[in-house]
Amino acid sequence: MNLEIPAKFNGLIDQARQVADEVFRKISRKYDLAEHKYPKELDMLASIMDGMNDGDSAGGAGANKLKQQVNAQGNLVIRNGTNMSTVLGLAELCRGDVGLALSLPRQGLGNAAIAAVANEKQFKKFGHLWASMAITEPGAGSDSANIQTTATLDGDDYVINGEKIYVTAGDRCEAVVVWATLDKALGRAAIKSFVVLKGTKGFQVERLEKKLGIKASDTATLRFDDCRIPKDHLLGNPEINSQKGFAGVMQTFDNTRPVVAAMAVGLATASLERAKELLLKELPGKSVAPYSRPAALCLSVEADLYRMEAELEAARLLTLKAAWMADNGQPNSKEASMAKAKAGRAANSISLKCVELCGSIGYAEDELLEKWARDSKILDIFEGTQQIQQLIIARRILGKSSSELK
Numbered sequence: 001m002n003l004e005i006p007a008k009f010n011g012l013i014d015q016a017r018q019v020a021d022e023v024f025r026k027i028s029r030k031y032d033l034a035e036h037k038y039p040k041e042l043d044m045l046a047s048i049m050d051g052m053n054d055g056d057s058a059g060g061a062g063a064n065k066l067k068q069q070v071n072a073q074g075n076l077v078i079r080n081g082t083n084m085s086t087v088l089g090l091a092e093l094c095r096g097d098v099g100l101a102l103s104l105p106r107q108g109l110g111n112a113a114i115a116a117v118a119n120e121k122q123f124k125k126f127g128h129l130w131a132s133m134a135i136t137e138p139g140a141g142s143d144s145a146n147i148q149t150t151a152t153l154d155g156d157d158y159v160i161n162g163e164k165i166y167v168t169a170g171d172r173c174e175a176v177v178v179w180a181t182l183d184k185a186l187g188r189a190a191i192k193s194f195v196v197l198k199g200t201k202g203f204q205v206e207r208l209e210k211k212l213g214i215k216a217s218d219t220a221t222l223r224f225d226d227c228r229i230p231k232d233h234l235l236g237n238p239e240i241n242s243q244k245g246f247a248g249v250m251q252t253f254d255n256t257r258p259v260v261a262a263m264a265v266g267l268a269t270a271s272l273e274r275a276k277e278l279l280l281k282e283l284p285g286k287s288v289a290p291y292s293r294p295a296a297l298c299l300s301v302e303a304d305l306y307r308m309e310a311e312l313e314a315a316r317l318l319t320l321k322a323a324w325m326a327d328n329g330q331p332n333s334k335e336a337s338m339a340k341a342k343a344g345r346a347a348n349s350i351s352l353k354c355v356e357l358c359g360s361i362g363y364a365e366d367e368l369l370e371k372w373a374r375d376s377k378i379l380d381i382f383e384g385t386q387q388i389q390q391l392i393i394a395r396r397i398l399g400k401s402s403s404e405l406k
Contacts, residue, residue, distance in 0.1 A: 003317070006080045009088050016092035019045060020266075024096025025368065031100065031216035032371055036208050038172060039103055039216055046105040069329070076328070083255065083326040087262035087319055094266030095273075098375045099216030101263065108169050109133035109383075110177035112259070113193055113252040117235040126195050132173040133252070134164035134222055142388045144179065145188035145402070149224065151180035151234070158194060158234060160202075160227040168382070170220025171205050174198055178224070182240060188402075190240050193252075195233045202227030213374035254336045257383050258322040261339035264347035264379040265316050271347075271372050272308055275354035278361055278369075301357055308350045315343035334396035341389035344380035351376040 005013070023041060031039050069077040093101040101107075110131025118126060140146040149162025160180055170176065175197045183190040196203055202225045209219040231238070279301065298306065318339040325332035351373040355362040362369040380386050395405050 003320075005088065006084075009080070009085055012085055012089050013092055016089045017095065020093050020096030020270075024093065024100045028097040028100065028216075028368060028371065029365070031097075033215075035210060035215040036171075036218055038218075039100055042100065042104055046107075079327045080324065081327040083258065083323040084320070087258055087323045090259060091262040091266040091269070091316075091319075094263040095270040097216060098263050098267055098379070099214035102168055102214060102217040103172070105172075106130045108173055109252075109256055110173065110175065110195075112256045113177040114195070114235065116252045116255050117193055119236060122195075122232070122235060126175065129174045129197075130169070130172070131175045131177055131195070132167050132169040132220075134167045134170065134176050134178045136166045137162065137164060142385050145191065147179055147181055147191055148184070149178065149180040150184070151178075151182055151192065151194055153182075153231065154228075156231055157228045158231055160194065160196065160224040160229065162224050163206075164222045164224075166209065166382070167220045167222055168217055170222055171208060171218045176203075176222065177235070186240060192238070193235045194229060195235060196224070196227060196229055200227055200229060212377060213371070214378055253383065254331075254333050255326060257336040257340040257389075258319050258326065258332075260379060260383045261315065261319040261322070261336075261343035264343035264376070265312065265319055267372050267376055267379065268308075268312050268315070268343075268347040268350040271351040271354040271369060271376075272305070272312060274367075274369055274372075275357055275362070276305070278358045278367075304353060304357060308353060311346045312350060315339070315346040318342050334393055337384070337389040337392040337396075340383060341386055341393065344389075345386055347376045348380050 023045065027039060027041055031037060069079070090101060106129070108131050110133040111127075111129075113133050114123065114126050114129075114131055135144055135147070137148060139148060149160065149164065151158045151160050160178060162178075162180060164170075164176075164178065167176065175195055178194045178196050179191055180194060181190045182192060204223050204225075206221040206223050209221070211219060296303075318335070322332050322335040322339040325335055351369070355369050355373045358367070358369060361367055364370060384392070391405070394400070395402065398405065
């Protein structure tokens with residue numbers, strides 16, 4: 001097993017690291033204090049994330065449907081493609097600022113949904129747009145199958161009615177991928193995703209939310225009142241299949257959960273690096289966690305650093321595995337949830353512990369450690385909470401359906 005990062009990604013990683021260090025960190029506090037103000041500095045950087053794509057994806061939020069390939073000798077072709085480049089690039093960008101990374105044009109979660117579910121014609125039509133994804137509702141959070149927003153076929157159009165909350169980039173995007181049900185009586189099988197363009201009659205942004213962290217990213221509440229869209233804006237197959245219906249839209253999460261895990265890895269890496277720098281300033285002439293003795297014989301702070309590094313490395317490897325599997329056409333639902341669960345919790349615990357170890361310095365507003373600790377919490381919540389990830393993992397391991405294991 002070769003765990004080295006392929007050399008072809010070195011340029012991308014270096015470029016993303018420079019953006020994090022020289023751009024994101026320098027404007028991070030500015031947009032943390034100016035919530036809802038669009039970071040114009042990102043316009044010139046959007047092409048960097050576009051460059052992560054190889055033509056197979058709709059934005060950096062995840063690659064589209066991939067199938068296993070076999071060469072002439074009958075051996076499986078190993079690929080490191082868009083999913084891998086995305087997680088590697090975003091992990092570096094999020095060493096700078098998660099909220100700014102989420103605000104990059106054409107990198108919305110809706111782009112991942114388009115890539116995962118759209119047919120070829122739809123991909124060409126919508127793949128270039130900056131798309132957000134609208135799933136959560138006042139009565140449907142972690143249980144996406146409980147969606148109440150409806151899409152009713154009327155001639156050549158679908159008419160959408162409902163409310164969506166906590167939509168990342170919901171105000172700034174060019175289009176929204178809306179999850180809605182064709183028939184409430186049929187449950188999750190009738191849930192489909194629809195592309196609604198900004199400016200469509202009956203679609204409005206109701207309000208923007210104030211948040212604990214990722215303030216550079218706008219989070220919106222959207223309303224749809226008799227919003228009429230062409231029927232070919234339904235992504236993928238319009239037929240309701242009780243065996244596969246919900247699986248189509250859920251494939252989006254198999255692509256995006258490793259991406260969120262990568263964000264968490266980046267934030268945790270930044271926190272740990274900065275904590276070591278600050279601790280070295282407080283202990284001039286000494287080393288921090290020199291690895292010359294086992295944790296049981298170390299100073300308490302050194303033992304804490306050892307443990308955090310182990311947690312971070314576990315999260316990083318799980319994230320790379322889930323992305324690699326997606327690139328190589330392997331089912332990765334369990335692994336994607338494992339990566340998301342591990343990395344989200346690790347980022348939160350590591351960033352908070354780093355603040356604790358650095359004391360008043362880490363808690364002050366002139367240090368990004370304080371901001372990273374606030375930003376970290378969302379990484380354990382959106383794209384499925386910690387509890388939901390554990391439930392998905394249990395279902396996959398035990399071979400239980402959602403109705404059998406709730």
